[in-house]
Amino acid sequence: MGDRTTSLRVINTDRFSVGLRARAIDLSGRRLLVTRLTGSDQEKDLTCPVNCRGLGRVRHFRRDSSPGWPPNSLPIDPAGKALGLEPGQLIRAQVFQNSVCNWRCWYCFVDFSLLNGDETRAEWVTADELVRLFREQPDPPRMIDLTGGQPDLTPEWVPWMMDALEEAGLQDSVYLWSDDNLSNDYFWQYLDAATQQRVAHYPKYGRVCCFKGYNAESFAFNTMASRDLFERQFDLMKRLMELGLDLYAYVTLTTPCAKRVIEDMSRFVDKLQHIDPNLPLRTIPLEIRPFTPVVPRLDDDKRRAIDLQQQAIARWRVELGERFTAEELGLKICDIPLLRRGGRHG
Numbered sequence: 016m017g018d019r020t021t022s023l024r025v026i027n028t029d030r031f032s033v034g035l036r037a038r039a040i041d042l043s044g045r046r047l048l049v050t051r052l053t054g055s056d057q058e059k060d061l062t063c064p065v066n067c068r069g070l071g072r073v074r075h076f077r078r079d080s081s082p083g084w085p086p087n088s089l090p091i092d093p094a095g096k097a098l099g100l101e102p103g104q105l106i107r108a109q110v111f112q113n114s115v116c117n118w119r120c121w122y123c124f125v126d127f128s129l130l131n132g133d134e135t136r137a138e139w140v141t142a143d144e145l146v147r148l149f150r151e152q153p154d155p156p157r158m159i160d161l162t163g164g165q166p167d168l169t170p171e172w173v174p175w176m177m178d179a180l181e182e183a184g185l186q187d188s189v190y191l192w193s194d195d196n197l198s199n200d201y202f203w204q205y206l207d208a209a210t211q212q213r214v215a216h217y218p219k220y221g222r223v224c225c226f227k228g229y230n231a232e233s234f235a236f237n238t239m240a241s242r243d244l245f246e247r248q249f250d251l252m253k254r255l256m257e258l259g260l261d262l263y264a265y266v267t268l269t270t271p272c273a274k275r276v277i278e279d280m281s282r283f284v285d286k287l288q289h290i291d292p293n294l295p296l297r298t299i300p301l302e303i304r305p306f307t308p309v310v311p312r313l314d315d316d317k318r319r320a321i322d323l324q325q326q327a328i329a330r331w332r333v334e335l336g337e338r339f340t341a342e343e344l345g346l347k348i349c350d351i352p353l354l355r356r357g358g359r360h361g
């Protein structure tokens with residue numbers, strides 16, 4: 016699939032996922048197909064040159080946001096807490112991207128050509144090699160971000176990185192973070208129970224799951240996936256919560272229509288609270304802005320969706336203001352207890 020897919024049919028997510036996984040993982044060699052960023056459109060938006068032989072980049076995660084939007088404390092606060100750092104306005108992270116994603120969000124800042132498992136735009140590497148490349152750079156960051164793509168098409172990546180960090184003696188000094196678009200159950204299909212528990216309880220690891228819209232209509236509009244999969248996102252989040260991972264969430268609020276935003280935002284926050292009463296406090300709405308790969312994908316509907324997200328964020332703030340006290344809303348995101356988190360509490 017290329018950028019042209021924005022005007023084509025609904026993605027068959029489950030079928031597409033099977034093929035993408037096959038292209039992106041080599042189980043016997045414990046290798047992953049990791050994106051080469053050199054020469055990509057995405058590279059034009061980077062403030063630091065690509066590193067790690069073109070397979071990585073250093074990203075500065077910043078807390079500040081636009082007026083009306085909550086500060087983005089992810090992953091700054093979870094990483095800072097795990098590493099014993101003073102809370103700051105930004106954190107540097109070493110980013111690696113896997114080369115596959117089963118959705119095609121029109122606002123994705125990755126070129127769609129880097130999401131197909133294309134060997135000409137990626138390289139087969141082991142987790143040990145990634146950690147070695149990470150260590151060899153001058154002044155490596157204190158955290159590694161595994162993103163994509165959809166890392167959970169190849170869920171082995173996270174425990175393999177944990178093994179590699181331990182092998183290198185970095186398990187106490189480097190924080191590991193990964194993204195999940197909540198599209199598939201490969202975490203349970205491909206990891207055995209012991210590995211699932213290892214991921215859930217690895218001390219310096221956090222995961223952020225991204226809800227792609229606040230109702231089925233905005234979800235389908237944003238991802239090109241079937242609107243039925245909006246509900247699956249909540250089911251998967253609940254399962255991860257029950258396992259005991261240190262979980263956080265993003266939500267994107269671009270929508271083709273905001274007529275029912277009051278009712279639908281209320282229902283969305285209800286659904287988060289059904290997973291855990293405090294989950295909304297661990298959820299950051301992300302403002303969509305047009306990065307370089309996004310510009311050719313924009314049409315009138317998408318420009319309008321960028322405008323309408325302002326109505327949705329205003330309503331999100333009202334909902335949270337009605338459900339939580341000022342003190343609760345002021346807590347650091349990593350200090351908000353998850354009351355239904357399995358395994359351990361924090």
Ligand code: SF4
Pocket residue numbers: 116117118119120122123124125163164165196
């Ligand atoms: S799920 Fe993430 S990586 Fe995949 S297309 Fe959407 S924004 Fe991009």
